Amino acid sequence: MIKITDITKTYGSGDTAFQALKGVSFTIEDGEFIAIMGPSGSGKSTLMHMLGCLDTPTTGTYFLDDKDVSTLTDEELADIRRLHIGFVFQSFNLLPRTTVMRNVMLPLVYAGVAEAEREKRSKDALFSAGMTESHFSHMSNQLSGGQIQRVAIARALVNNPTLILADEPTGNLDTKTGEIVLGTFQKLNKEHGRTIILITHEHDVAEYAERIITLRDGVIVSDSKSHAQRYAKHYEI
Amino acid sequence: MKFNDITHETYTALMANKVRSGLTILGIVIGISSVIAMVSIGTGASNSISSSIESLGSNLIQISPGAEQMRGFGATSGRGNAKTLTNDDAKAIALEVPNVKAVDSQVSSRYQITAKGTNTNTSVTGVTANYPQIRNIEVAEGSFISDTQNNSALRVAVLGPTTRDDLFGENAYVIGKSIRINKLEFKVVGVTVAKGGTGFQNQDDIIYIPVRSAQQYLSGDQYLTTIAVQASTSEMMTEVQADITALLLDRHKIKDPTQADFSVLNQNDILSTASSVTSTLTYLLAAIGGISLLVGGIGIMNMMLTTVTERTREIGLRKAIGARKSDISTQFLIEAVALTLIGGVIGIALGWLISYIVNLTGLLTTSVSLSSVLLAFGVSAVTGIVFGYYPARRAASLSPIDALRYE
Structure with missing residues (x-):
């Protein structure tokens, strides 16, 4: 469960200070599929960094699984990211010149998981993300855009995180491929009960989620259910 | 990781x-x-x-005539020409200085050497029977110069292997053959073992004759060009060197050590x-x-x-x-x-x-x-x-x- 209370983030100080988040609060239950929307400059990237434990808030609290992570040091944040959070980025998700398998394994490598266990878990994750075994030994630069994103999803899954955080995961994809990737997220949410937070500025993409939080100028302007059922027919991949 | x-x-x-x-x-x-x-x-x-340097001999102290102009290496022009060391000096060192194992008196100069139809110019060194021991020289054929040959000033010679090759051809058997040094006939009695050409002087291109013969027939006086002294141990070298200096200063009646008409060189000094x-x-x-x-x-x-x-x-x-x-x-x-x-x-x-x-x-x-x-x-x-x-x-x-x- 994620619970953030009155989060603010101020960059700089004095006259040049800029407040990117001006008091944001919400709770996300396990198994929810949430989209965070907003135009650029709305503070959604800053919020994503907070949720992803890449940064700490200036004020406010952030509880991830009942643990207060808003006051942790850089090294402690790295531990949280390694064990509790999976990331999917818009671009540069995979290490170049590295096999699909190795890329997916990487979080387990940093977690010090034994080699046999790594392989098994990585395969499971890759299957869950809809990849086929023939691609496992491919180099990351031999993959298509959609495949790259699905490998990134597999990597985000592999350490069995509390939260999967996707930052504009379809931003670089064409509509059809984007639908396949978003379908993968939906499937993981529905069938495996994963908590997923999708950051996007596109309405169509946000509609894949069950709940949409909209930010503008550092504050939440709406927090409502989406019409996800309308897109149920796109689930199949 | x-x-x-x-x-x-x-x-x-x-x-x-x-x-x-x-x-x-x-x-x-x-x-x-x-x-x-x-x-x-x-x-x-x-x-x-x-x-x-070590192949020159072990625990070696060399006394040369003339003032010491520079320690170690350096210009020593004129030192070889000074005539201040005598047979008696060598004898006195052997008798009076303690911890001395052997003393060798030497007279060295270059001469034209001829054998049947060949000739060469090389160093002729008058030595005593102590020379092989002091300078680590071994004899390959025949024998080295003996005390008897030296005392009687016989005209005998021991050749270095290079000189033998130059005069008689490679590895020729030369014992009993004659050579002429400065037109005087000497009989070859031995050949030394090759020591290799490295070092400051080629110890293979040399002729050894008795020191008394050298003085009598070649230089014509009683002076020496080198006295080589072997100390009994390496540790005694400094002491022996000091004793020799004191003895020779006394014999040459020189009060001021800086005015010495000879120089004593310790092998350890050269090495260091x-x-x-x-x-x-x-x-x-x-x-x-x-x-x-x-x-x-x-x-x-x-x-x-x-x-x-x-x-x-x-x-x-x-x-x-x-x-x-x-x-x-x-x-x-x-x-x-x-x-x-x-x-x-x-x-x-x-x-x-x-x-x-x-x-x-x-x-x-x-x-x-x-x-x-x-x-x-x-x-x-x-x-x-x-x-x-x-x-x-x-x-x-x-x-x-x-x-x-x-x-």
Whole structure:
């Protein structure tokens, strides 16, 4: 469960200070599929960094699984990211010149998981993300855009995180491929009960989620259910 | 991160840019191999100088006529011409100075030598029967000059092997044959064992005759050109040297030691002077190698800084998925150390090869010591750590957000 209370983030100080988040609060239950929307400059990237434990808030609290992570040091944040959070980025998700398998394994490598266990878990994750075994030994630069994103999803899954955080995961994809990737997220949410937070500025993409939080100028302007059922027919991949 | 994973990451990273990694390694190879080769050449030179000084004899003290103008090596013009040492001086040293094992009186000069149809110009040295013991000379054929031959001033000669070859042809049997020194006939009674041509004088191109014969037939006076004294032990040399100086000053009635009309040279002095010269030479050579190693190290740092910049987004990604600072810094540090160690191993092999080739040319007997190999290896590892540390720290301290956004 994620619970953030009155989060603010101020960059700089004095006259040049800029407040990117001006008091944001919400709770996300396990198994929810949430989209965070907003135009650029709305503070959604800053919020994503907070949720992803890449940064700490200036004020406010952030509880991830009942643990207060808003006051942790850089090294402690790295531990949280390694064990509790999976990331999917818009671009540069995979290490170049590295096999699909190795890329997916990487979080387990940093977690010090034994080699046999790594392989098994990585395969499971890759299957869950809809990849086929023939691609496992491919180099990351031999993959298509959609495949790259699905490998990134597999990597985000592999350490069995509390939260999967996707930052504009379809931003670089064409509509059809984007639908396949978003379908993968939906499937993981529905069938495996994963908590997923999708950051996007596109309405169509946000509609894949069950709940949409909209930010503008550092504050939440709406927090409502989406019409996800309308897109149920796109689930199949 | 486990050892296997670090090795895997390092291999992938270095193979990603083979040419750049190769050139960086080349810098270290040149540095390490020049240190190894230079030190081995320096050591070889030092050894060959020491051994040629030692081959002159053991525990040797040489007294020469004329004032000592410079200690050790240096201009000694005119010293050989002074006539101040006599047979009686030599006799007095043998009788009065304690801890003396043997004394040899010598008269040395160059003459034209002729044998049947051939001739050569070489050094003719009048010596006593003590000479072989003092100067580590061995006789290959026949016998050396005896006391009896010396006391009777017989016209006999012992040839060095080079002189024998020059006069009679290679490895000819010459015992009993005649040669003419300064037109006087001498009978060959022996040939010495070859000692090799290295050193300050060629001990193979020489003719030995009894010292009394040399004085009587060749120089025509009672003076000596050298008195060679062998001390009983190495530790006694300084004391024996002082005693000889005191005795000769007294015999020559000289009050002021700076006005001495002779000079006493201790073999240990020559050795230490020579070894200080050669070790300076070795340091100089090692310093040249060290400079190339430093340049190689800067090459490593340059490459690592470029790599860190190029891979900023990769570092950001790694951090986002949970890499600790220490994981990142270890990864980059090991990359730098791997470059230097690979360079170090190749460099040691190359340095060894250079040293071996110098050996084959016969100019020097070089030796690669284990300590110089260990030193080079240690230095290469330290170079990697020192020059890899800054880039690695820079990589580790990147903020994941900034790193991910880096374009």
